[in-house]
Amino acid sequence: MERILTRVNLVFLIVFNCFISVEAATFHVKPDKDNLSIAQAVQKANEGDTILINQGIYLEHEITIDKPLTMIGVNRPVIDGQDKYEILFVKGSQVTIKGITFSNSGTSNYMDLAALKIMNTKDVIIQDCIFENNFFAIFTNNSQNVQYIGNHLISGREKGKASANGIHCWKSNHLIIQDNIIEGHRDGIYLEFVTKSKIENNQSIGNKRYGLHFMFSHDNIFNHNVFSKNGAGVAVMYSKRVEMVHNEFSDNWGRSAYGLLLKEINDSKVDKNLFTKNTIAIFADGANRVLIDSNQFVNNGWSLNINASSADAKITNNNFIGNTFDMATNGNLILKLMAGNYWDKYEGYDLNRDGVGDIPYRPITFYSIIIERNASALMLFRSFFVKLMDKAESLLPNLTPNNIKDDTPSIKRIKL
Amino acid sequence: MKKVIKYIMLDILRNKIVLAYMICLLLFSFGLFMVEDLPEKSLISILTLNLTLVPLVGIIFSTMYIYNSSEFIELLVAQPIKRKTIWFSMFIGLSFALSIAFLIGCGLPILIFSPNTQGLTMIVTGVLLSLIFVSIALFITVYIQDKTKGIGASLLLWLYFTILFDGIVLFVLFQLLEYPLENLIVGLSILNPIDLVRIVSLLKMDISALMGATSAVFRQYFTGSIGYLISYGILLLWIIIPLLLSTRKFIKKDL
Amino acid sequence: MIKIKNINKRFEKLHVLKDINISFEAGNIIALIGPNACGKTTLIKTILGMVIPDSGTIEVMDKSIQNQWLYRDQIGYMPQIGKYPDNMTVGQIIEMVEDIRTKDDKNLDKELYESFKIYDILNKRMNTLSGGTRQKISAYLAFLFNPKILILDEPTAGLDPISSLILREKILKEKENGKLILITSHILSELDDMIDRIAYMEDGKMIFDKTIEEVKSETSETKLWNAIAHIMNQNNN
Numbered sequence: 001m002e003r004i005l006t007r008v009n010l011v012f013l014i015v016f017n018c019f020i021s022v023e024a025a026t027f028h029v030k031p032d033k034d035n036l037s038i039a040q041a042v043q044k045a046n047e048g049d050t051i052l053i054n055q056g057i058y059l060e061h062e063i064t065i066d067k068p069l070t071m072i073g074v075n076r077p078v079i080d081g082q083d084k085y086e087i088l089f090v091k092g093s094q095v096t097i098k099g100i101t102f103s104n105s106g107t108s109n110y111m112d113l114a115a116l117k118i119m120n121t122k123d124v125i126i127q128d129c130i131f132e133n134n135f136f137a138i139f140t141n142n143s144q145n146v147q148y149i150g151n152h153l154i155s156g157r158e159k160g161k162a163s164a165n166g167i168h169c170w171k172s173n174h175l176i177i178q179d180n181i182i183e184g185h186r187d188g189i190y191l192e193f194v195t196k197s198k199i200e201n202n203q204s205i206g207n208k209r210y211g212l213h214f215m216f217s218h219d220n221i222f223n224h225n226v227f228s229k230n231g232a233g234v235a236v237m238y239s240k241r242v243e244m245v246h247n248e249f250s251d252n253w254g255r256s257a258y259g260l261l262l263k264e265i266n267d268s269k270v271d272k273n274l275f276t277k278n279t280i281a282i283f284a285d286g287a288n289r290v291l292i293d294s295n296q297f298v299n300n301g302w303s304l305n306i307n308a309s310s311a312d313a314k315i316t317n318n319n320f321i322g323n324t325f326d327m328a329t330n331g332n333l334i335l336k337l338m339a340g341n342y343w344d345k346y347e348g349y350d351l352n353r354d355g356v357g358d359i360p361y362r363p364i365t366f367y368s369i370i371i372e373r374n375a376s377a378l379m380l381f382r383s384f385f386v387k388l389m390d391k392a393e394s395l396l397p398n399l400t401p402n403n404i405k406d407d408t409p410s411i412k413r414i415k416l
Numbered sequence: 417m418k419k420v421i422k423y424i425m426l427d428i429l430r431n432k433i434v435l436a437y438m439i440c441l442l443l444f445s446f447g448l449f450m451v452e453d454l455p456e457k458s459l460i461s462i463l464t465l466n467l468t469l470v471p472l473v474g475i476i477f478s479t480m481y482i483y484n485s486s487e488f489i490e491l492l493v494a495q496p497i498k499r500k501t502i503w504f505s506m507f508i509g510l511s512f513a514l515s516i517a518f519l520i521g522c523g524l525p526i527l528i529f530s531p532n533t534q535g536l537t538m539i540v541t542g543v544l545l546s547l548i549f550v551s552i553a554l555f556i557t558v559y560i561q562d563k564t565k566g567i568g569a570s571l572l573l574w575l576y577f578t579i580l581f582d583g584i585v586l587f588v589l590f591q592l593l594e595y596p597l598e599n600l601i602v603g604l605s606i607l608n609p610i611d612l613v614r615i616v617s618l619l620k621m622d623i624s625a626l627m628g629a630t631s632a633v634f635r636q637y638f639t640g641s642i643g644y645l646i647s648y649g650i651l652l653l654w655i656i657i658p659l660l661l662s663t664r665k666f667i668k669k670d671l
Numbered sequence: 672m673i674k675i676k677n678i679n680k681r682f683e684k685l686h687v688l689k690d691i692n693i694s695f696e697a698g699n700i701i702a703l704i705g706p707n708a709c710g711k712t713t714l715i716k717t718i719l720g721m722v723i724p725d726s727g728t729i730e731v732m733d734k735s736i737q738n739q740w741l742y743r744d745q746i747g748y749m750p751q752i753g754k755y756p757d758n759m760t761v762g763q764i765i766e767m768v769e770d771i772r773t774k775d776d777k778n779l780d781k782e783l784y785e786s787f788k789i790y791d792i793l794n795k796r797m798n799t800l801s802g803g804t805r806q807k808i809s810a811y812l813a814f815l816f817n818p819k820i821l822i823l824d825e826p827t828a829g830l831d832p833i834s835s836l837i838l839r840e841k842i843l844k845e846k847e848n849g850k851l852i853l854i855t856s857h858i859l860s861e862l863d864d865m866i867d868r869i870a871y872m873e874d875g876k877m878i879f880d881k882t883i884e885e886v887k888s889e890t891s892e893t894k895l896w897n898a899i900a901h902i903m904n905q906n907n908n
Contacts, residue, residue, distance in 0.1 A: 253622060253625055254625050255625055255628055255629070255631070255632065256628070257625070279625050279626060299454075301623075301625065301626040302626075322457070324623070324626060370586070373590075373593075374589050374590060374593055375628060375629055375630060376589050376597040376598075376600075376601050376630060377586060377589055378626075378627040378628060378629075378630035378631070379585065379589075379601040379604070379605060379611070379615070379630055379634075380582050380585060380586060380611075381614075381618060381623075381626065381627050381630075382460065382463065382464070382614060382618060382623075383467070383582045383610075383611065383614060384464065384467060384468050384578045384579060384582075385578070385579045385581075385582035385583055385586075386582070387464075388579065
C-alpha cells in the first residue's frame with residue numbers, strides 16, 4: 001500500500017511538472033512605446049517563462065534577471081547602453097540568453113561596467129549573442145556552470161572609447177567557453193580563480209593586451225583556440241594542471257609580446273599547438289614540470305625562452321622551423337628531457353639512417369647567451385661577426401650550457 | 417669634368433670585374449628570392465650580402481683600380497685639368513659603376529619581389545655603402561703609395577668594419593655592463609657605417625621587434641623625419657669626409 | 672717664358688732640388704742635362720705641376736703656376752717613359768686626350784701622325800707596344816695641340832734612328848715657330864748641333880746654365896760633350 005502511494009505520488013509529480021512546463025508563458029517584446037519593455041517583461045515573467053524580443057533597437061539598461069528565464073532575440077534585436085549604462089544583470093540561475101546584440105555599454109575608469117553581468121548564480125547559457133563596442137562585454141562573478149557559446153565580441157573600434165576584457169570570469173567554475181570570436185578588447189578572455197573549465201574552439205584576435213589571460217585558475221583545458229595578433233599574446237600565470245592542446249598562437253609580434261607566457265605554472269601540458277610568427281613563442285618563468293610536446297614552432301623570433309627558474313620541463317617531438325633563435329635561457333636551466341625534436345638548423349648526420357641524428361643538437365647559440373646577459377648587445381643583431389661567433393661556438397662549444405641539448409634530434413620534419 | 421668622368425667610366429666598364437660583380441649579385445638575389453617563400457626573409461639574407469660583399473667589392477675593387485690607373489692619372493695630371501676634377505671624376509666614375517652594378521644586381525630583384533619601403537631602404541643603403549667604401553678606398557690609395565700595402569690596408573679595413581669593430585663593441589659592452597649603455601650603443605653605431613646601415617635596415621623590418629629595448633633606443637634616434645636626417649646624414653658624412661680628406665692630399669701629391 | 676726661382680724639393684730625406692734658379696725664353700732649345708737621378712725629371716715635373724715644390728716659385732708666361740692648371744694648355748709634355756692605361760688602344764688614347772684638351776678652335780698639329788705612321792697602330796693595345804712606339808705616341812701627343820712650350824724628357828731614348836731624325840726635324844721646325852723647347856737628355860751627340868743653351872744639373876743643384884757659344888768659346892772644344900767634360904773638370908777642381 002505504501003508502495004502504491006509512492007507510485008501515485010510519483011505520477012502526480014510528473015504530471016504536475018508537465019503541467020507547469022506547458023503552462024510556461026511566452027512574452028513578446030517589441031520596440032514601440034505602447035508595448036511592454038524588456039524590463040517590464042522580465043518583471044512580469046514567472047520562473048521558466050520565455051521572453052521573445054523582436055527586431056529593433058531598445059534603449060534599456062540595468063535589466064535584472066533574478067529567476068530562471070529564457071530570453072531569445074528574434075531577428076537580432078539590439079539593446080543599446082548608450083555609452084552610459086550597463087545593460088543586463090543575470091542574478092538568477094537557469095537563465096538562457098540567445099540571439100541578442102548588446103551594444104555601447106558605459107565606460108568607467110574605476111568601475112567594471114559591462115554589457116552583461118552574470119553574478120552569484122549557476123546554469124546560465126549565453127549563446128549566439130553579439131557584443132559590440134562595449135567596455136567589458138561579459139563579466140562573470142562567482143558563478144558555476146556558465147556556458148558561453150558562439151558569441152561574437154567586438155570592441156575597440158570607436159576612437160577614444162576604452163575597452164576592457166571580452167569574457168571576464170572571476171571566482172567561477174565549470175565554465176564552458178566555446179566557439180566565440182573576440183576582437184579588439186583589452187584581454188580577449190580573462191580568467192581569475194576559475195577552475196575545472198573548458199575553453200574550446202574560440203578565436204581571440206587583435207585584442208589590445210592578451211588574447212587569453214588567466215591567473216590562479218587550475219585544472220582547465222584549452223583546446224583548438226586561435227590566439228592571433230594580440231598585443232602581448234597569451235599569458236598564463238600562477239595555475240596548476242593546465243592543458244593547452246591544438247591551439248594556434250600566431251602573429252603576436254612586437255616588443256615584449258609572447259605567443260604563450262607561462263609564469264609560475266606547474267604540471268601542465270602544452271601539446272600539439274602551432275606557434276607562428278611570435279616574438280617569443282613560449283616564455284617560461286618559474287614553470288615546473290611542463291610538457292612541451294608535438295608542437296610546431298615556425299618563423300618565431302625565439303621559439304623557447306625558458307628561464308632557469310623553471311625546472312624539469314620536457315621538450316619532445318616538436319618541429320622548430322625558421323626561427324631566429326631556437327632557444328634562450330638566462331642561467332643554469334635544468335630540463336628533464338629534450339629529445340626527438342626536429343631542428344631545421346641541425347647540421348649533423350645520420351650514418352645508420354635510423355632517422356635520428358648521430359650528434360646532439362644544441363639549440364642555445366653563442367649570441368642568444370650574450371644577449372641574455374647584456375641586452376645592449378642586440379645592437380649587433382644579424383651582424384656578420386655574430387654569425388661567425390655562432391659558427392665557432394657550435395664547432396667548439398664552451399660558453400653554451402653543456403646539458404641543454406637534444407641527443408636524439410630528428411632528421412626529418414615530424415608529421416603533426 | 418664630364419669628359420674625364422666619361423673616360424673613367426668607359427675604362428671601368430671595360431673591366432670585367434664589375435660585370436662579374438653585377439652578375440654575382442643578380443644570381444644571389446634572384447636565388448634568394450626564389451628559395452625563400454617570404455620576401456622578408458630573402459631581404460634579410462640580401463642584407464647580409466649588402467653588409468659584407470658590397471663593402472668588400474667596393475673597397476678592394478676601387479683600391480686596385482686606382483693603383484692600376486696610376487698611369488692614367490699621371491697622363492691626366494699633365495693635361496690642363498684641375499687635380500680636384502681628376503680625383504672627383506675618379507670617385508664619381510667608380511661610384512657610378514659600382515652603384516649601377518648594385519642597382520641591377522640587387523636593386524632589380526628587390527624591386528620585382530619586394531617593392532616596398534624595406535626594399536627601398538635596402539637599395540638606398542646599398543648604394544650608400546658602395547659610395548662610402550669607394551670614398552674610403554680613395555683615402556687609402558692617396559695615403560699609401562705602395563700597391564700591395566694599400567690593398568692589404570683596404571682588406572684590413574674591411575675586416576675591421578665587418579668583424580673586428582663588432583668584436584670590440586661586444587667587449588666594450590661587457591666591460592661597461594653596469595652602466596646605462598643606451599647612448600653609448602647609438603654612439604658606437606655611428607662609428608661604423610656597416611653597423612649603421614644594418615640597424616637602419618633592421619628598424620625598417622618587422623624583425624626589429626626582436627631587438628627589444630635596444631631597438632627602441634635606435635628608433636628614438638634613427639627613425640622619424642629627424643631620425644632619417646640623422647642616420648642618412650651620418651652615412652653621407654662617411655662618404656664626404658674621406659673624399660675631402662683624400663682630395664686635399666691628392667692636390668698636393670707628387671706624381 | 673718660364674721663370675724658376677729658389678725651388679726646393681725633398682722626397683722625405685732626399686733633397687732632390689736644391690735652390691734651383693733658372694729661366695727659359697721662347698725660340699730656344701734648351702738642353703737640361705746631368706747624370707741619372709740628378710733631379711732633371713723632378714724639375715720638369717715641377718713645371719708641369721706634377722710635383723709640388725716645397726718652396727720657391729715657378730712662373731709660366733709671367734704667371735705663378737701655384738694652384739693653377741690652365742697654363743698646362745700651353746705645354747706639350749713628352750714623358751721619359753710613356754705610361755698609358757694598358758687596356759686602351761692607341762686610337763682610344765689619342766681620341767681621349769684630344770677630346771679632353773681640344774677647345775673650340777681646333778688647331779691641331781698632326782704632322783707626326785703621318786711621319787710616325789701612327790695610323791698603322793691605332794688598334795693596338797697599349798700593353799702590346801714597345802718602348803719606342805710608346806715614345807712616338809708621346810711625341811705625337813706632345814706636339815698635337817700646338818703648345819708654346821714643349822717639354823721633352825729623354826725624347827730619343829727608345830727611338831730608332833729614322834724616327835729620331837724625324838723628331839729632330841720636328842723640334843727644329845717648332846723652334847723656328849718661336850717655341851720654347853726644353854729637352855732633357857744624357858745622349859748629347861744627337862743634340863749638339865740644334866741646342867741653343869745648356870743647363871747642367873748634378874745632385875739636385877744647377878751647376879751651370881750657358882749658351883752653346885759660351886760653352887764652346889770658354890773651353891775651345893768643338894765637340895759639345897768634350898766641352899762639358901771640360902767644364903765639369905774645372906768645377907771639380
